[in-house]
Amino acid sequence: xxxxxxxxxxxxxxxxxxxxxxxxxxxxxxxxxxxxxxxxxxxxxxxxxxxxxxxxxxxxxxxxxxxxxxxxxxxxxxxxxxxxxxxxxxxxxxxxxxxxxxxxxxxxxxxxxxxxxxxxxxxxxxxxxxxxxxxxxxxxxxxxxxxxxxxxxxxxxxxxxxxxxxxxxxxxxxxxxxxxxxxxxxxxxxxxxxxxxxxxxxxxxxxxxxxxxxxxx
Numbered sequence: 001x002x003x004x005x006x007x008x009x010x011x012x013x014x015x016x017x018x019x020x021x022x023x024x025x026x027x028x029x030x031x032x033x034x035x036x037x038x039x040x041x042x043x044x045x046x047x048x049x050x051x052x053x054x055x056x057x058x059x060x061x062x063x064x065x066x067x068x069x070x071x072x073x074x075x076x077x078x079x080x081x082x083x084x085x086x087x088x089x090x091x092x093x094x095x096x097x098x099x100x101x102x103x104x105x106x107x108x109x110x111x112x113x114x115x116x117x118x119x120x121x122x123x124x125x126x127x128x129x130x131x132x133x134x135x136x137x138x139x140x141x142x143x144x145x146x147x148x149x150x151x152x153x154x155x156x157x158x159x160x161x162x163x164x165x166x167x168x169x170x171x172x173x174x175x176x177x178x179x180x181x182x183x184x185x186x187x188x189x190x191x192x193x194x195x196x197x198x199x200x201x202x203x204x205x206x207x208x209x210x211x212x213x214x215x216x217x
Contacts, residue, residue: 013070071137078130092171094164141213145181156178156179159211
């Protein structure tokens with residue numbers, strides 16, 4: 001198994017990559033809260049290991065081996081999140097930090113037992129797809145609630161899970177994954193009104209709306 005630091009870099013590259021598959025040094029430095037020099041040194045190491053392709057000033061992209069390793073860590077993370085909520089009574093705003101710590105240390109046997117106990121789930125508590133054992137992962141929407149057209153019908157697919165305060169706010173509004181919404185009017189501060197199938201409505205701030213990803217129902 002690769003070191004925790006290597007796994008963190010591979011996971012970050014996977015999450016941050018653009019349409020061309022590449023991530024800039026500055027984006028990685030900001031995401032991981034490290035210096036650009038540290039990122040450059042690690043990318044060179046990852047390239048030597050055959051996990052990324054790296055060119056100075058052009059950023060880095062995962063190789064097939066690097067993507068496989070990244071998806072394995074992501075599978076650990078998302079299974080742990082679901083296990084903590086389903087089996088241990090954690091709320092969905094508590095599990096990300098715990099999974100960040102545990103994802104690096106569980107064995108493949110532990111992963112398999114969790115997956116079997118949970119019924120081989122497809123999604124974590126926040127709506128993110130769980131990679132399969134073979135490293136396949138369902139595509140995810142990049143369209144946020146903030147980008148949805150007024151008057152359109154959408155379905156919540158997933159919510160960013162890094163910020164516990166945001167997740168508690170989302171839960172308080174009832175904006176769970178798979179919730180259908182009708183998009184209402186936008187206010188001057190970019191907040192918007194959404195309507196539930198029950199006819200009830202709520203106001204969603206621009207910050208929250210930009211952290212919720214939606215698909216067509």
